[in-house]
Amino acid sequence: MTINxxxxxxxxxxxxxxxxxxxxxxxxxxxxxxxxxxxxRKVPALFYEPTLKNYVALWEGELAIEGFATMYxxxxxxxxxxxxxxxxxxSVTLLLGVPAAYAFARYKFKGGEDIAFTLLSFRFAxxxxxILPLNLYFSKIGLYDSYFALIWVYQLIxxxxxxxxxxxxxxxxxxxxxxxxxxxGHSWFQSFWRISIPLAKxxxxxxxxxxxxxxxxxxxxxxxxxxxxxxxxxxxxxxxITASAIPYGLIACGIVVSVLPTxxxxxxxxKYLVQGLSLGAIKG
Amino acid sequence: xxINRKLFPYVLTLPALLVCVGxxxxxxxxxxYSLQRYNLKMPHMKGFIWFDNYVNIFTDPSFWNxxxxxxxxxxxxxxxxxxxxxxxALLLAKRNxxxxxxxxxxxxxxxxxxxxxxLIWRLLINPNFGVVNYLLSFIGLDGFTWASxxxxxxxxxxxxxxxVFTPFIMILLLAGLRSLPRQPFEAAELDGVPxxxxxxxxxxxxxxxxxxxxxxxxxxxxxxxxxxxxxxxxGGPGESSMVFQVSAYLQxxxxxxxxxxxxxxxxxxxxxxxxxxxxxxxxHKLKIKTKGELLQ
Amino acid sequence: xxxxxxxxLSKSFKDDKVISNLNAKIDKGEFFVVFGPSGSGKTVLLRLxxxxxxxxxxxxxxNSQVINEFQPEExxxxxxxxxxxxxxxxxxxxNIASPLRANNKNIPDDEIDQKVxxxxxLLKIEHVLTQFPKELSNGQKxxxxxxxxxxxxxxxxxxxxxLRNVDAKIRFEMRLELPRVLKEFNTTVIYVTQxxxxxxxxxxxxAVLYDGKFNDIDTPKNIYLNPSSLTTAKLxxxxxxxxxxxxxxxxxxxxxxxxxxxxxxxxxxxxxQDCRCIVGIRPEDIxxxxxxxxxxxxxxxxxxxxxxxxxxxxxxxxxxLELLCSMTEEESRLINENNKLYISFLxxxxxxxxVETKRNLE
Numbered sequence: 001m002t003i004n005x006x007x008x009x010x011x012x013x014x015x016x017x018x019x020x021x022x023x024x025x026x027x028x029x030x031x032x033x034x035x036x037x038x039x040x041r042k043v044p045a046l047f048y049e050p051t052l053k054n055y056v057a058l059w060e061g062e063l064a065i066e067g068f069a070t071m072y073x074x075x076x077x078x079x080x081x082x083x084x085x086x087x088x089x090x091s092v093t094l095l096l097g098v099p100a101a102y103a104f105a106r107y108k109f110k111g112g113e114d115i116a117f118t119l120l121s122f123r124f125a126x127x128x129x130x131i132l133p134l135n136l137y138f139s140k141i142g143l144y145d146s147y148f149a150l151i152w153v154y155q156l157i158x159x160x161x162x163x164x165x166x167x168x169x170x171x172x173x174x175x176x177x178x179x180x181x182x183x184x185g186h187s188w189f190q191s192f193w194r195i196s197i198p199l200a201k202x203x204x205x206x207x208x209x210x211x212x213x214x215x216x217x218x219x220x221x222x223x224x225x226x227x228x229x230x231x232x233x234x235x236x237x238x239x240x241i242t243a244s245a246i247p248y249g250l251i252a253c254g255i256v257v258s259v260l261p262t263x264x265x266x267x268x269x270x271k272y273l274v275q276g277l278s279l280g281a282i283k284g
Numbered sequence: 285x286x287i288n289r290k291l292f293p294y295v296l297t298l299p300a301l302l303v304c305v306g307x308x309x310x311x312x313x314x315x316x317y318s319l320q321r322y323n324l325k326m327p328h329m330k331g332f333i334w335f336d337n338y339v340n341i342f343t344d345p346s347f348w349n350x351x352x353x354x355x356x357x358x359x360x361x362x363x364x365x366x367x368x369x370x371x372x373a374l375l376l377a378k379r380n381x382x383x384x385x386x387x388x389x390x391x392x393x394x395x396x397x398x399x400x401x402x403l404i405w406r407l408l409i410n411p412n413f414g415v416v417n418y419l420l421s422f423i424g425l426d427g428f429t430w431a432s433x434x435x436x437x438x439x440x441x442x443x444x445x446x447x448v449f450t451p452f453i454m455i456l457l458l459a460g461l462r463s464l465p466r467q468p469f470e471a472a473e474l475d476g477v478p479x480x481x482x483x484x485x486x487x488x489x490x491x492x493x494x495x496x497x498x499x500x501x502x503x504x505x506x507x508x509x510x511x512x513x514x515x516x517x518x519g520g521p522g523e524s525s526m527v528f529q530v531s532a533y534l535q536x537x538x539x540x541x542x543x544x545x546x547x548x549x550x551x552x553x554x555x556x557x558x559x560x561x562x563x564x565x566x567x568h569k570l571k572i573k574t575k576g577e578l579l580q
Numbered sequence: 581x582x583x584x585x586x587x588x589l590s591k592s593f594k595d596d597k598v599i600s601n602l603n604a605k606i607d608k609g610e611f612f613v614v615f616g617p618s619g620s621g622k623t624v625l626l627r628l629x630x631x632x633x634x635x636x637x638x639x640x641x642x643n644s645q646v647i648n649e650f651q652p653e654e655x656x657x658x659x660x661x662x663x664x665x666x667x668x669x670x671x672x673x674x675n676i677a678s679p680l681r682a683n684n685k686n687i688p689d690d691e692i693d694q695k696v697x698x699x700x701x702l703l704k705i706e707h708v709l710t711q712f713p714k715e716l717s718n719g720q721k722x723x724x725x726x727x728x729x730x731x732x733x734x735x736x737x738x739x740x741x742x743l744r745n746v747d748a749k750i751r752f753e754m755r756l757e758l759p760r761v762l763k764e765f766n767t768t769v770i771y772v773t774q775x776x777x778x779x780x781x782x783x784x785x786x787a788v789l790y791d792g793k794f795n796d797i798d799t800p801k802n803i804y805l806n807p808s809s810l811t812t813a814k815l816x817x818x819x820x821x822x823x824x825x826x827x828x829x830x831x832x833x834x835x836x837x838x839x840x841x842x843x844x845x846x847x848x849x850x851x852x853q854d855c856r857c858i859v860g861i862r863p864e865d866i867x868x869x870x871x872x873x874x875x876x877x878x879x880x881x882x883x884x885x886x887x888x889x890x891x892x893x894x895x896x897x898x899x900x901l902e903l904l905c906s907m908t909e910e911e912s913r914l915i916n917e918n919n920k921l922y923i924s925f926l927x928x929x930x931x932x933x934x935v936e937t938k939r940n941l942e
Contacts (some may be wrong), residue, residue, distance in 0.1 A: 096300045112297070126508050132310075137313075152303070263395055270388055
C-alpha cells in the first residue's frame with residue numbers, strides 16, 4: 001500500500017485547522033468548570049473534578065472565596081441587558097425594516113434604490129464617526145444611558161442587514177399571489193399580513209436571528225453610549241477580566257455564557273448564513 | 285383612508301427613512317465638529333478654525349503612526365484570511381460527512397463577539413497559565429510576549445482577527461466553490477489538463493466575484509477594527525497597536541479633544557468611501573462580465 | 581345599455597404602447613372572449629380591468645359607475661390567473677374559501693363550508709380540498725383557481741388563459757365543461773386565450789386584440805366568415821389562410837382572378853369592385869382530388885403533414901404559387917399524391933383585402 005503524500009498533508013491540515021479554530025472555544029469551555037487553583041497549575045490539568053461553582057456564582061451574584069470576604073458579581077445584569085438590547089433591536093428592526101424591504105422589493109419608485117443603498121452604507125461607516133456626536137446629543141436631551149437610545153443606534157447594524165436579506169425573499173414571491181388575494185376582496189394590509197409575510201417567513205426568521213447575533217455581539221455602541229447599568233455582556237466581560245481578584249474560572253464561565261446564545265443560534269441559521277453575511281450579495 | 289398609489293412605497297419606507305435621518309444628522313455634525321476647536325475641558329475656547337484640525341493631525345507623527353499601524357493590520361489580516369479561507373474552502377469543497385460538519389463548526393468563531401474573542405485569547409495566552417504558552421513550550425518557544433511587547437502585539441491582534449474572520453471568507457468561498465458549474469471541470473478532465481492549471485485557469489477566475497465580495501466586506505471592517513484591539517491591547521503598549529478608531533476613542537475620552545477625533549474619523553470615512561467606490565466599480569464590471577449569473 | 585363599458589383605454593410602459601384607445605361594450609352574463617396573439621396585451625388588459633394596474637387614459641364603467649380609481653378589492657371582479665396564483669401556504673379548501681372570508685362579508689363558517697363544497701363538487705375537486713397547492717396536479721390547481729374566482733359570485737370573472745398551463749386532455753375536458761360551470765354562476769365572463777379554437781368554442785362574442793385595440797368584436801361565426809382584416813383572418817385558422825396578391829375582375833357571380841399569371845375563377849356573391857387586392861382562401865376551403873373537374877387546376881405535390889387531427893398538403897401551382905389545403909384524415913386517404921393532383925375552390929368561401937391597409941374590402 002502506498003501512502004499518498006497529499007493525504008498525509010491533508011490530514012495535518014485538518015488537524016491544524018481544528019486545533020486553531022476550535023480548540024480555543026473548547027478550552028475556555030473547559031476552564032469554566034475549573035477552580036482557580038486548577039487553572040493556575042503550571043501544567044494544564046486535563047483530569048480534574050469539574051465544578052459548577054462558577055456558574056452558580058455567576059447566577060447568584062456572589063462568590064465566597066476561602067480566606068476572603070464574599071465577592072459580589074454583577075454579570076447577571078449584563079446578560080439581562082444583552083437580552084433586552086438584542087430583542088429590542090430586532091423587534092424595532094422588524095417593525096421598521098419589513099415594510100421598507102417590501103417596498104424596495106415590490107415597487108420601483110423614485111429614489112428607492114438610493115434610499116436602500118444609503119441604508120446599506122451605514123453598515124460600512126466608521127461607528128465612532130456617528131456615535132461621538134450622538135453621544136453629545138444624547139447627553140443633552142437626556143437619552144444617554146437609556147435602552148431606548150442604544151436600541152436606536154443598534155439599528156445602524158441590524159436594519160440594513162434585515163432590509164437586504166428580506167428584500168430578496170419578497171422579490172421571490174410572485175406578485176400575482178398578492179393580487180389574487182386583493183381580488184378576493186382583501187385590503188393591501190391584509191394581503192401583506194396574510195400572504196407576503198407568511199411566505200417570506202423563513203427569510204424574515206433567518207434575518208432576525210442574524211440581527212440578534214449582530215446586536216448581541218456589538219461592543220462599541222454600548223461602550224460609549226451607556227454606563228455599566230445598561231451595558232451588555234461584551235462590555236461587561238471586558239470590565240470583568242480587567243477587574244482584579246475575580247477567579248479566572250469565573251471569567252471563563254462569563255465568556256462561555258456570553259457566547260453560548262449566539263453559537264446556538266448560529267446552528268439554526270446555517271442555511272441562510274452565506275446570504276445573510278454577504279447582505280444578499282451571494283445566494284448560498 | 286386612501287393613500288395615493290404613487291406615494292405608498294414612500295409611506296412604507298418612511299419609518300426606516302426617519303432612522304436614516306437620525307443617523308445623517310450626527311454624521312454632518314461630526315464633519316462640522318472636525319472644523320472646530322472643540323475640547324470638552326475648554327468649552328469657552330470652542331470656535332471655528334477651518335482645517336486646522338486636519339493640518340494638525342497630518343503634521344502629527346503619531347497620526348502617521350496610526351495610519352501605518354492601521355494599514356499594516358488591514359493588509360496582513362486580509363492577505364492571511366484570504367489565503368487561509370481559500371485553502372480551507374478548497375479543503376472542504378467536497379461534500380462528505382467530515383467536511384459538512386467542519387463547515388458548520390468552523391463558523392463558530394465568527395459568531396462570537398470580536399470583543400469576547402479577544403478575551404478568550406487573553407485567557408489562552410495569559411503569561412501565568414495560558415495553555416497556548418504551555419503548548420508552544422513543546423516546540424521550544426518559551427515566554428512569547430504576545431500583547432505585552434510592541435514587537436509582538438500586532439502579530440497577536442492579527443492572529444485574533446484571523447481567528448474570528450477567516451471563517452467569513454471561508455464560508456463565502458465555500459458557497460462559491462460549491463455553486464460553480466460542473467461542465468468546465470469535466471471538459472478539462474477529459475482534456476487531461478493538469479491540476480494546477482485547472483486551479484489557476486478555471487477555479488480561481490470563476491471564484492473571483494466571490495473573492496472580491498468577501499474582500500470588500502473584510503477590507504471595510506478590518507480598517508475600522510475597534511473591538512478586538514480595544515479589548516486586547518487598547519492601542520498599546522505605547523502606540524504600537526494604535527489604529528484609527530482606538531486613537532479617535534482615546535482622543536475623545538482621554539484628551540476630550542472632540543475636534544481632533546472628528547477630523548480623524550472623517551479621514552477614515554473618506555478612506556472607506558474611496559475603497560468602497562473602487563470596489564463597487566470593479567464589482568459592476570464583473571457583474572456585467574458574468575451577466576449576473578454568479579452575483580445577483 | 582351595456583353592463584361593462586371600456587372607453588378609449590390606454591396603457592403604455594415607457595415608450596411601449598401596449599393598449600391604445602381600446603373600446604368595447606359587454607353585456608351582463610355574456611361570455612366575452614379576448615383573443616389575440618401572444619404579446620398583444622391580453623394580460624395587461626385584464627390587469628387594467630381588475631385594478632392591479634392603473635390606466636393611463638380612458639374609462640372603465642361597470643353597472644353605470646366609473647371604477648377607474650377603485651382598489652382591486654372594491655371592484656367585485658374576480659380573476660383566475662394563468663399561473664394559478666394559489667396561496668402556497670393554504671390548503672385548497674382555504675384557497676377557495678378566501679373570497680368568502682374577506683372583510684365585511686361576515687359569512688358564518690358553516691355557510692362557507694357549504695359553499696366551498698358546492699363549488700368543489702361542481703368542479704370535481706372535493707377529494708383534494710385538504711391538500712396544499714404543491715401536492716396538486718396542474719389540472720387540479722387550475723380547477724381550484726377557477727373555484728376561487730367563482731365562489732363569491734362576482735359580477736365579472738376574468739379568466740386569463742386558464743387552459744394554457746394544463747395538458748391537452750384536460751384542456752379538452754375543460755373546454756366542454758367550462759360553459760356548463762360558468763352558466764351555473766350566471767356571471768359576466770371575460771376570457772383571454774391565444775387559441776382561436778378555444779375562442780370559437782367558448783365565446784358568445786370574440787374580441788380580437790392586436791395593435792393595442794379590439795379590431796373585431798363579433799360572434800365567432802361572423803368573425804370567421806367575415807374577418808375585418810387579413811391579420812384577423814390569419815389569426816383564425818391553423819394552418820393560416822392562404823393569401824396572395826392578384827387582380828380581380830367581377831362578372832356577375834363569377835370572379836376572375838389573375839395571380840401573376842395563374843388564372844382561375846371563384847364563385848362569389850360580392851360587392852367589391854374590379855381591382856388589385858389580396859385574395860385569401862382558407863386551406864379547409866380548398867378541395868384536393870386526383871380527379872379533374874370543371875374548374876379545377878392541376879397542381880404539383882410538395883409535402884404533407886398531420887396537424888390537429890387533420891392532414892395538411894402543400895401544393896404548387898404552375899405559376900409557382902404555393903397553397904396549403906387541409907382535410908380530415910379519411911379524406912386524405914382517398915388521395916394518392918403520386919398521381920396527378922387537382923384543386924378546386926368552395927363556393928362563397930374567399931376573402932378580399934386591400935393591398936395597403938389589409939382591411940377586408942367587403
